[in-house]
Amino acid sequence: MAAHPGSRPDPTHLMRLSTAFWESQVFLTANRIGLFALLADGPRPVGEIAGGLGTHPRPTELLLKACVALELLTLEGGQYGNAPAADAFLVPGKPGFMGSAFRYSDNLYDTWGQLESALRENRPPLATEAYLGGDQGMTRDFVYAMHERAIGAGRALVGLVDLGGRQRLLDIGGGPGTYAALFAQAHPALSATVIDLPGIARHAADIVAGMGVGERVELLPGDFKQTPFPDGRDVVLISGVFHRESEASCRELIARAYRCLQPGGLMIVSDVFTDRSGTGPLLATLFGLNMMLTAPDGGIHADAAVADWMAEAGFGDVTCRSFPPPMPHRLVQGVKPA
Numbered sequence: 001m002a003a004h005p006g007s008r009p010d011p012t013h014l015m016r017l018s019t020a021f022w023e024s025q026v027f028l029t030a031n032r033i034g035l036f037a038l039l040a041d042g043p044r045p046v047g048e049i050a051g052g053l054g055t056h057p058r059p060t061e062l063l064l065k066a067c068v069a070l071e072l073l074t075l076e077g078g079q080y081g082n083a084p085a086a087d088a089f090l091v092p093g094k095p096g097f098m099g100s101a102f103r104y105s106d107n108l109y110d111t112w113g114q115l116e117s118a119l120r121e122n123r124p125p126l127a128t129e130a131y132l133g134g135d136q137g138m139t140r141d142f143v144y145a146m147h148e149r150a151i152g153a154g155r156a157l158v159g160l161v162d163l164g165g166r167q168r169l170l171d172i173g174g175g176p177g178t179y180a181a182l183f184a185q186a187h188p189a190l191s192a193t194v195i196d197l198p199g200i201a202r203h204a205a206d207i208v209a210g211m212g213v214g215e216r217v218e219l220l221p222g223d224f225k226q227t228p229f230p231d232g233r234d235v236v237l238i239s240g241v242f243h244r245e246s247e248a249s250c251r252e253l254i255a256r257a258y259r260c261l262q263p264g265g266l267m268i269v270s271d272v273f274t275d276r277s278g279t280g281p282l283l284a285t286l287f288g289l290n291m292m293l294t295a296p297d298g299g300i301h302a303d304a305a306v307a308d309w310m311a312e313a314g315f316g317d318v319t320c321r322s323f324p325p326p327m328p329h330r331l332v333q334g335v336k337p338a
């Protein structure tokens with residue numbers, strides 16, 4: 001990316017950046033109009049595809065060819081078919097389906113177009129309430145997007161932390177309940193309480209029940225800034241929440257989590273974090289902007305800073321770890337001294 005010392009600057013990287021959104025639009029539009037679902041049963045010619053999608057054949061063929069170039073589709077004998085990744089992750093009903101997660105990115109396309117006004121006004125162009133219960137469709141998309149992402153990251157988290165012998169988990173801002181449900185599946189003696197806003201908790205109840213652990217994962221609808229945390233917990237999880245919150249709010253959540261834990265209790269914070277410099281990894285820096293555009297205090301923190309806040313709140317054995325690649329998440333955990 002950067003020029004080698006002594007070499008002349010090259011505009012290739014800039015040209016690439018200037019059109020990177022073309023690729024996103026091809027992919028997100030194809031996902032939105034149901035292209036990959038249409039090809040679930042096998043390849044088809046352009047005329048049939050346009051007919052099935054209700055689109056015009058001429059522009060559709062251009063889109064299909066771009067999808068082939070992007071390795072989303074294959075083209076053989078005049079028939080377009082799903083490439084392996086599209087078949088695995090973009091066809092509704094498949095176990096790895098992530099189409100709703102990508103719909104969430106799609107929903108934010110216009111919001112990213114307002115980056116300049118957000119910079120000038122220091123306020124998110126997207127009203128947070130819209131996807132946290134205000135707009136039913138956006139809220140549903142958001143919850144299922146969180147769930148589809150959390151399935152992979154949650155399985156990794158279950159493998160990363162040892163909850164053996166622990167019995168009562170509190171998941172603060174637990175969203176779809178996916179993490180709590182995965183922990184409950186892995187540990188039959190564990191029960192969990194998930195706090196999240198009422199509009200989210202409604203969908204979470206369905207998801208948790210569908211994962212077969214509805215009896216051990218309780219939903220507590222409410223605002224985590226006001227709802228008292230149930231005490232006597234031996235694990236607290238806060239995942240994907242700190243990127244919406246200021247440092248002061250994160251410290252407050254850590255202090256309240258500390259108080260509701262029994263001695264020896266474990267606190268786990270997982271999220272996308274930057275390194276100490278704040279300038280990398282790239283995805284984390286972009287994610288910080290994404291959160292600035294979508295939440296009033298949205299941004300990004302460094303895991304090392306969170307570790308400092310936890311240590312200052314009284315936690316011991318505070319450690320930071322990365323999730324297995326390619327997952328961008330990192331984990332900070334600490335133990336309340338016995």
Ligand SMILES: C[S@@+](CC[C@H](N)C(=O)[O-])C[C@H]1O[C@@H](n2cnc3c(N)ncnc32)[C@H](O)[C@@H]1O
Binds near residue numbers: 176200224238
């Ligand atoms: C990015 S999601 C993370 C969900 C889940 N923990 C995960 O990692 O997949 C952030 C969650 O925090 C919830 N949230 C944000 N502000 C909240 C508040 N004041 N009270 C309760 N929940 C809140 C949102 O509804 C959302 O479900």
